[in-house]
Amino acid sequence: MKALSTTVVIVGSGSAGISAGFELYQQGTPFILLERGEQVGGAGKFGAHGVFAINSKQQRAKHVAYGYADAFKGLTDYNHFFVNGELLARFLKESGENIDRLAEMGLPVTVEQSEQKAHLNDPLVYHKFNDFKKKMTNWDKLPDKFRAAGNQVLTGMAAVDVEYDDGLKAVIDEDADGNRTRIAAKKVIFADGGYCGSPEMMAAKYADNAALLNLGERKADGTGIRLAAKLGANTDHNPVLFAHGCAPSLSINPMRRDSSVETLTNLPLLWVDQTANRFVDENVVYDFAMWANAAHNVGGQYYVLVDQKTLDQFRTQEVAMEDTFERQFCDVGETPKTTVGPLPNIQKDFDAAMTSGEVVKGTSVADLAAKLGLPLAALRRSLKVYNQAVESKDDAVFLKAADALQFTVDDGPIYAIVEHCAILGTLDGVNVDRNCQAVGKTGLPIKDIYLVGNNVNGLYSDGYPSYEGIANGFAFVSGWIAAKEAVKSLKQESVEA
Numbered sequence: 001m002k003a004l005s006t007t008v009v010i011v012g013s014g015s016a017g018i019s020a021g022f023e024l025y026q027q028g029t030p031f032i033l034l035e036r037g038e039q040v041g042g043a044g045k046f047g048a049h050g051v052f053a054i055n056s057k058q059q060r061a062k063h064v065a066y067g068y069a070d071a072f073k074g075l076t077d078y079n080h081f082f083v084n085g086e087l088l089a090r091f092l093k094e095s096g097e098n099i100d101r102l103a104e105m106g107l108p109v110t111v112e113q114s115e116q117k118a119h120l121n122d123p124l125v126y127h128k129f130n131d132f133k134k135k136m137t138n139w140d141k142l143p144d145k146f147r148a149a150g151n152q153v154l155t156g157m158a159a160v161d162v163e164y165d166d167g168l169k170a171v172i173d174e175d176a177d178g179n180r181t182r183i184a185a186k187k188v189i190f191a192d193g194g195y196c197g198s199p200e201m202m203a204a205k206y207a208d209n210a211a212l213l214n215l216g217e218r219k220a221d222g223t224g225i226r227l228a229a230k231l232g233a234n235t236d237h238n239p240v241l242f243a244h245g246c247a248p249s250l251s252i253n254p255m256r257r258d259s260s261v262e263t264l265t266n267l268p269l270l271w272v273d274q275t276a277n278r279f280v281d282e283n284v285v286y287d288f289a290m291w292a293n294a295a296h297n298v299g300g301q302y303y304v305l306v307d308q309k310t311l312d313q314f315r316t317q318e319v320a321m322e323d324t325f326e327r328q329f330c331d332v333g334e335t336p337k338t339t340v341g342p343l344p345n346i347q348k349d350f351d352a353a354m355t356s357g358e359v360v361k362g363t364s365v366a367d368l369a370a371k372l373g374l375p376l377a378a379l380r381r382s383l384k385v386y387n388q389a390v391e392s393k394d395d396a397v398f399l400k401a402a403d404a405l406q407f408t409v410d411d412g413p414i415y416a417i418v419e420h421c422a423i424l425g426t427l428d429g430v431n432v433d434r435n436c437q438a439v440g441k442t443g444l445p446i447k448d449i450y451l452v453g454n455n456v457n458g459l460y461s462d463g464y465p466s467y468e469g470i471a472n473g474f475a476f477v478s479g480w481i482a483a484k485e486a487v488k489s490l491k492q493e494s495v496e497a
Helices: 015-027 057-061 068-078 085-104 132-148 199-205 223-230 260-265 282-286 288-297 308-316 346-356 365-372 376-392 470-496
Strands: 002-005 008-011 031-035 050-052 109-111 126-129 152-155 157-164 168-175 180-184 187-190 241-247 270-272 301-307 359-362 414-426 437-439 445-451
Touching: 008 015, 015 031, 015 085, 015 132, 015 187, 015 470, 031 132, 031 157, 050 085, 050 470, 057 085, 057 109, 068 085, 085 109, 085 470, 132 152, 157 180, 157 187, 157 223, 168 187, 168 445, 187 223, 187 470, 223 445, 241 260, 241 288, 260 301, 260 346, 260 414, 270 376, 282 288, 288 414, 301 308, 308 346, 308 414, 346 359, 359 365, 365 376, 365 414, 445 470
Parallel strands: 002 180, 008 031, 008 187, 031 152, 187 445
Antiparallel strands: 050 126, 109 126, 157 168, 168 180, 241 414, 270 301, 301 414, 359 414, 437 445
8 A cells, every 4th residue: 555644634625625725734734635536626616606704804894783693693593502502603703714814815705795685685794706717716726835835635536544543543545446545644634525425325314315406516425424433423413405496407407507497497486396285485496595495395306387378478578587596696796687588498498308307398287297296186276376376466375475476377288397406515424522623422522533514513403594605604614723723733742742
């Protein structure tokens, strides 16, 4: 087996891992960064548009009143006190300074209004990357800085085991050909992003796993969580999906922005679940987390129903509805569109999606019910009640706003877009202390073992909350915390020696 040695091993180069690496680089502590992909970065690089923070210099300059007390109480209450209070407090208190760190890393952000329509009147806590493409370019420059300081960044290398005997002895990694390397080290920071890439772990935790649309990092296979558990770390926690929006498929998803089918799924039209009943005020589409949670609650899948008349209207007219993802793809300072259409290719897009099964067409209500396996009586009732709500502009059940009650769904032809709960990852894993050090069942820390980002329990009780950018913000801050604590521990050990 090939042998290397260093002081700290970082597993994963997403937001948490790259943040940990930057801190060690600044501190002059030797490290090896392992990335199982062929290029550095994870969900924070390829998908995230910003981070949550409080008390940043930018917020203070804008006299933002929302601070620690509001955020701590809000998150604690939201999670019904199923939180790691010490870790939550430390994250919040260091989140503002992290904004300055991001600028030092070449990943500058600007505090601005939420990207989500449901949160336009929320306090200014969201800090958006100034330039999404430049963020990815600058991310790729960080490994060169690390290497120039004498560290190693090894891509295509996955951690597979650890040697441990009253402290860390080594991390074992493996390349795509099965060749292994023993890396002697004193500390390890697992920043490998949860377990959404592990079919076994996902199936064990989520009954609707088969219906979920995984838009996250499939290379996040739970390695850090499993290896920490092997060393006695406490992994008891409710499973928490990083549920974020919904989409029909990997080919018709919000990141591609090239299908009218996807556009219609991003609007508050008529939705029914797999029992043919409405299940939510469809305006929830404007809150990514709650939208996905609503879909997760009905088995991870539902149907968006439109008739031919509605399709033709979208093809030829501008409709006063906002695409929920419109704001996400605006750069800082850009003005979003608040209408949709005309969509001249909509019929072509729907016909193509029918071939692939992402859209099902019924010549009548009965035909559609038969093709989807829905109870006909329930579907007819849902259409009748919804159409009455549209006509009267009064949704007596789900209280949908009148301006969103625009389209009835009449008998044939009717299209059903098969919509799935989308996930960006998972948000549960290992219990840690306020220093991001793994703890065992008794609560005592496990020496030398740190977990960060989506590997960590304690920020969420059962679902991703509507605090925009909080997962990415926590990833950067927790990586920073773990690296600082690892250095502090190393210095203490040196003194004791």
